[in-house]
Amino acid sequence: MWHRSLSGVGRHSEGCAILEQMNEASTTRARRLLARATAGIPERRDPVTHVADLPGRDAEVTEWPSWSPAEVVTALRSGGVDRPWTHQTTGATAAWEGSDVIVATGTASGKSLVYQLPVLSTLVTDSSATALYLAPTKALGADQLGAVTDLDLDGVRAASYDGDTPREERDWVRKHARWVFSNPDMLHRGILSGHARWAAFFRNLRYVVVDECHSYRGVFGSHVALLLRRLQRVARHYGAAPVFVLASATTAEPAEFAARLTGRPATAVTDDTSPRGPRTVALWEPPLLDELTGENGAPVRRSAGAEAARILAELVIEGARTLAFVRSRHGAELTSLGAKRILAEVDPALEETVAAYRAGYLPEERRRLEADLMARRLLGVATTNALELGVDISGLDAAVLAGYPGTLASFWQQSGRAGRAGDDALVVFVARDDPLDTYLVHHPEALLDRPVETTVLDPVNPYVLAPQLACAAAEVPLKAGELDAFGGDEARAVLESLVADGVLRRRPSGWYWTSRDRPQFDVDIRGSGGEQVAVVEAETSRLLGTVDPSSACTTVHPGAVYLHQGSSYVVDELDLQTGLALVHAEDPEWNTSPREVIDIEVLATHQKQHFGGVTVCLGDVAVTSRVVGYLRRLPSGEVLDQVALDLPEEELRTRAVWYTINDELLQSAACVDTEADGAGAGAGAGGVEDAAGRREAPGLGSARLPGALHAAEHAAIGLLPLFATCDRWDIGGVSTALHADTGEATVFVHDGHPGGAGFADRGFAALVPWLAATREAIVSCECPAGCPSCVQSPKCGNGNEPLDKAGAVTVLDIVLGAMRRDGAHGHGVVQAADEATAG
Numbered sequence: 001m002w003h004r005s006l007s008g009v010g011r012h013s014e015g016c017a018i019l020e021q022m023n024e025a026s027t028t029r030a031r032r033l034l035a036r037a038t039a040g041i042p043e044r045r046d047p048v049t050h051v052a053d054l055p056g057r058d059a060e061v062t063e064w065p066s067w068s069p070a071e072v073v074t075a076l077r078s079g080g081v082d083r084p085w086t087h088q089t090t091g092a093t094a095a096w097e098g099s100d101v102i103v104a105t106g107t108a109s110g111k112s113l114v115y116q117l118p119v120l121s122t123l124v125t126d127s128s129a130t131a132l133y134l135a136p137t138k139a140l141g142a143d144q145l146g147a148v149t150d151l152d153l154d155g156v157r158a159a160s161y162d163g164d165t166p167r168e169e170r171d172w173v174r175k176h177a178r179w180v181f182s183n184p185d186m187l188h189r190g191i192l193s194g195h196a197r198w199a200a201f202f203r204n205l206r207y208v209v210v211d212e213c214h215s216y217r218g219v220f221g222s223h224v225a226l227l228l229r230r231l232q233r234v235a236r237h238y239g240a241a242p243v244f245v246l247a248s249a250t251t252a253e254p255a256e257f258a259a260r261l262t263g264r265p266a267t268a269v270t271d272d273t274s275p276r277g278p279r280t281v282a283l284w285e286p287p288l289l290d291e292l293t294g295e296n297g298a299p300v301r302r303s304a305g306a307e308a309a310r311i312l313a314e315l316v317i318e319g320a321r322t323l324a325f326v327r328s329r330h331g332a333e334l335t336s337l338g339a340k341r342i343l344a345e346v347d348p349a350l351e352e353t354v355a356a357y358r359a360g361y362l363p364e365e366r367r368r369l370e371a372d373l374m375a376r377r378l379l380g381v382a383t384t385n386a387l388e389l390g391v392d393i394s395g396l397d398a399a400v401l402a403g404y405p406g407t408l409a410s411f412w413q414q415s416g417r418a419g420r421a422g423d424d425a426l427v428v429f430v431a432r433d434d435p436l437d438t439y440l441v442h443h444p445e446a447l448l449d450r451p452v453e454t455t456v457l458d459p460v461n462p463y464v465l466a467p468q469l470a471c472a473a474a475e476v477p478l479k480a481g482e483l484d485a486f487g488g489d490e491a492r493a494v495l496e497s498l499v500a501d502g503v504l505r506r507r508p509s510g511w512y513w514t515s516r517d518r519p520q521f522d523v524d525i526r527g528s529g530g531e532q533v534a535v536v537e538a539e540t541s542r543l544l545g546t547v548d549p550s551s552a553c554t555t556v557h558p559g560a561v562y563l564h565q566g567s568s569y570v571v572d573e574l575d576l577q578t579g580l581a582l583v584h585a586e587d588p589e590w591n592t593s594p595r596e597v598i599d600i601e602v603l604a605t606h607q608k609q610h611f612g613g614v615t616v617c618l619g620d621v622a623v624t625s626r627v628v629g630y631l632r633r634l635p636s637g638e639v640l641d642q643v644a645l646d647l648p649e650e651e652l653r654t655r656a657v658w659y660t661i662n663d664e665l666l667q668s669a670a671c672v673d674t675e676a677d678g679a680g681a682g683a684g685a686g687g688v689e690d691a692a693g694r695r696e697a698p699g700l701g702s703a704r705l706p707g708a709l710h711a712a713e714h715a716a717i718g719l720l721p722l723f724a725t726c727d728r729w730d731i732g733g734v735s736t737a738l739h740a741d742t743g744e745a746t747v748f749v750h751d752g753h754p755g756g757a758g759f760a761d762r763g764f765a766a767l768v769p770w771l772a773a774t775r776e777a778i779v780s781c782e783c784p785a786g787c788p789s790c791v792q793s794p795k796c797g798n799g800n801e802p803l804d805k806a807g808a809v810t811v812l813d814i815v816l817g818a819m820r821r822d823g824a825h826g827h828g829v830v831q832a833a834d835e836a837t838a839g
Ligand SMILES: Nc1ncnc2c1ncn2[C@@H]1O[C@H](COP(=O)(O)OP(=O)(O)OP(=O)(O)O)[C@@H](O)[C@H]1O
Pocket: 079, 080, 081, 082, 083, 084, 085, 088, 106, 107, 108, 109, 110, 111, 112, 113, 388, 389, 390, 391, 392, 393
């Protein structure tokens, strides 16, 4: 174990705020809690790879701004806010003065006040003014509405308008509500589609609040970005020009992100002046299990969920109020049960102090759990990210994160639930058996010292633009002068094809929607692309949920275990023609993971760079895939068997980043200079070092090349989420020793959504650090020949065969060596021409 303290350095990146007023409170309590969690583990199996102490800071407060009406201040005061923190005053005042604002500060830093103050002040001083609040989830919208209603201000008339609002109430909301709490889905289908009925509301619209806006990423983010442009057009149509106030978790480049999301400039408020206690962050790698093996006999680690249950139980025994964040709903239930089982053996009374929390619980149940946690009736809660967004829970003693939550923003948001002013808190990050998590526990700087990533979205994706422009034209005919807001040339090209397809009609005054039907109902802004597949319990005909058509073959294939609200079902039949998956209730001890075979065709190359014998490209591809079977796996990771399936082929047209290596370079790579990047080749690199510090490469003959490329591809997919805000399930990859379009050994990594979501583009932009981190992740894994922590993929179509761990390091050394050599000497040739590669 190695320890390091960041105290007093202010390098911790949360909120990018310089921590000016560090308090020197000690981290004794957090260290004691950590010692408790590791008690009894022999030194040689110490799972803690790193410990860092992060300093706390004191609050910085201001007076209430002079423009805020006395009744609003009184109401907010009685709600518990005595005086605003500096960043709240700065943000609220900018919004009051008419600037768009994005406040991007840490967890529980009082972001709500930044919009509540100007909105409420406007509503009480101008009796006709209205405002709209948008949250990514209904639960968050309900929480925020509750907070505003509790202030009990005369005449504000705040009300929700979402899928749960009864029909009879909707009329009242449209006519009388002054602050409408809704979500993007309802804005799209229920408000903009029939805006004439909202005329009075739009005419007086002064503010639009976009809460937790960092969750608008990928394809969903692209839809929301265009939806917000549609909202502005409709408001303009009624003569209104609302101010946008955006609240976000800490994110890099918040002003740029806000501009991408809304299409207009915004003032960024990032200096977090709320108080915070010091925190100790421990990185934890579960041990390899001696008794179990996974796919192809690979070693298996103890699961992060089981490890989190044990840590949760130990911390509860110490009396520490702890949240354990787990990636899935099922996992949250299992971790809670695991902790209860341990506690029952120690002291049965403690068993009752642990519970699970996740989406799918009734609102009353969730409120009760939150209240029990705050009142210390509950000490430990295992939760999904349902407790990450917006819910007013903070000041806990510890947070355990079982698995990397996908983004640094989420990592800090979840760990921010622990710690209150003056008191220290413990954060434990437990790695899952996955290359990204492995990399992070061995590279603490990638977790603790890196600025949070920017949120990736691409509003000019033609697959998003086309339906959104159709909706816009149906709402108010589109004029030529409006197209810049929708992407300019890209929008014009998409409009031409919509006209050619008869969806829109071009007239001298603009583009018109031709049908009587409203397009909004056929456009799913969550990015599923097409008619949803209904998951139905055959015996009762009950609709359990829906899945995207694009993921139906992988998630609800016959035999798949399908989890819904904590209950488990097994799929009997999938009918893609009728869009129906029939299931029955069953809770087998295994879970299932699909196996698919994938082929890829290059359609167009947009960017190309040559580095000696290595070429890297960004472009459009067609990915053809077929699910051929699935694995049945025990929660421990042990594989029971593989079952074959016969399902149809599917095609995805999307963006990809790829690199190719020519034959000459592959053959001349018999010797790789390990000093080129200063990284010693570890267990995975293989080969023997000679006296000059040169390592004889294992040699990539044609027999080893496919496994080497395949392993390099898997690890690269695992690491891309470090550079693009995506999940490894949002992206895919293909590798081949000889690709028909490139004519060379090629590794592709592609977006998993039609038209792309910006992830491959991020990978292309960060190719060297991305591939260097990929190499590091492989090398730092101690397994001998490849395991889920490095080169095995949980969704590999070929059952993780062939995989050559040492070969992957050689492939990455070749690519990085060429890029660094040629890049450094300026030989990297950039071609930005649109080059159609295949017919
Ligand atoms: N100036 C203040 N002084 C004291 N308490 C405050 C102040 N501003 C906000 N709070 C309290 O801090 C808590 C967190 O506020 P809020 O929920 O607005 O934070 P947030 O940044 O939106 O949180 P999240 O990260 O969960 O989105 C609330 O209980 C709120 O009442």
